[in-house]
Amino acid sequence: MKIALIAHDGKKADMVHFLSGFKQKLKSSNVQLVATGTTGLHIEKAGFEVTRVLSGPLGGDAQIAAMAAQKELDMVVFFRDPLDKHPHEPDVQMLMRICDVHHIPLATNLASAELMFKHLNTISK
Numbered sequence: 001m002k003i004a005l006i007a008h009d010g011k012k013a014d015m016v017h018f019l020s021g022f023k024q025k026l027k028s029s030n031v032q033l034v035a036t037g038t039t040g041l042h043i044e045k046a047g048f049e050v051t052r053v054l055s056g057p058l059g060g061d062a063q064i065a066a067m068a069a070q071k072e073l074d075m076v077v078f079f080r081d082p083l084d085k086h087p088h089e090p091d092v093q094m095l096m097r098i099c100d101v102h103h104i105p106l107a108t109n110l111a112s113a114e115l116m117f118k119h120l121n122t123i124s125k
């Protein structure tokens with residue numbers, strides 16, 4: 001299965017911490033990770049294999065949305081920072097809308113991401 005990972009700057013440390021808690025599970029579940037550029041760098045540095053697309057403000061969210069629209073993704077974890085402004089907010093909204101259109105599980109905070117990852121094996125492809 002393929003999971004997309006995205007985190008706004010204020011949430012990147014949370015993303016790495018979150019993933020670290022599921023390292024073994026991710027390895028044993030045959031999961032492929034894809035991430036927006038800077039989020040991906042942080043994830044790589046934490047020892048994960050991840051395919052990186054463009055940085056979010058440069059079109060990375062749109063690339064992830066395109067993957068979702070083409071049914072290439074099984075899940076999206078997007079740790080948004082609700083206390084910060086983002087010049088590419090339209091792309092963020094578009095990605096979330098596309099996930100809803102195509103019924104792709106989307107976690108936008110730690111609590112929902114943890115619930116989804118605890119059930120990884122039940123939706124593993």
Ligand SMILES: O=C(CO)COP(=O)(O)O
Pocket residue numbers: 006007008009035036037038039040054055056057060061086088092
């Ligand atoms: O901006 C983002 C999501 O909207 C994330 O992009 P980066 O991972 O490149 O910081």
